[in-house]
Amino acid sequence: MKRFLLTLCLLASLLLSSCSPATPAATDAYDDMIVVGFSQVGAESDWRNAHTRSMMEALSAENGYRLIIDDAQQKQERQITAIRNFIHQGVDYIVLAPTTMAGWDTVLTEAKAAGVPVIIVDRMIDSADESLFTCWIGSDFRKEGDEAVAWMEKNLSTDAPRIVHLQGNTGTTAQQGRTEGLDAGLAKHPQWQLVYRNTADFTQAKGQELVEALLAQGIQFDVIYSENDNMTYGAIDALKNAGLTPGKDVTIVSFDAAHKALEMVMTGEISYNVECNPLHGPRVKAVIEKLESGSKPPKFTFVEETSFDTATITREVIDSRGY
């Protein structure tokens, strides 16, 4: 749709410029713009939508950018096609928010050969050749998992919690880091019991479906460790529908710390929420400005993040939340 609109705008401006040759052609305006092709994972979560919005706001026409967004609907093959299209279109930069870690070398080699710098955001890729991308900006997902476990060690009311683990999409750095954190906690505390683990694809619908199925099977649990807020919303709906009180009957540990989820920390439904900051637009813009001015951005930038529980959340934090 966006492409269609862009094409329409371009055609309209071409027509206008041919009608009034005295004014500078609208296509000249495009020539001055920095063209960025952004391959986005999808729209699976509130986090993801906030990430897309942040990119649109920072890389706006007003700021001198023409941003072409491709929504991959969580499919890596769609991202590979999008990157090839961007190269073909002659964009100035490619921004990639990768679905999974593996499988990028071929297409990124093509981008490198075409001389298009690639900026990776959010999740990381798994490649032996770091020259295939200009830089990466994102979260330390393992640290996020470790923080969640550290909170559980201090705050759970039982020494032998029965844990349900809702995972994000398998093979993403967000899933791997958060899962590794929990696995380290399970190895350190042999009395912790993992009663269920499955992927809910970072979506609310799947989170609800899995927890409803667990409840229907009569599986007992004390904690839900949910790798993003949307799966948590689904899990909370399932618990409430079954007459349970989230935060009292079941301790809920979540990731992202989106606005709605922080309200739930305030009411005690979510016990602990580890921030994952999606506001990468201004960071990407700063990288492009650096590159445009001939300087080199840092290869890897970890975003600063924090976490909240019912004792530390404040109204100010919630109200100033940008996502």
Ligand code: AHR
């Ligand atoms: O990669 C970041 C993760 O992806 C976020 O935790 C999740 O909400 C999103 O879909």
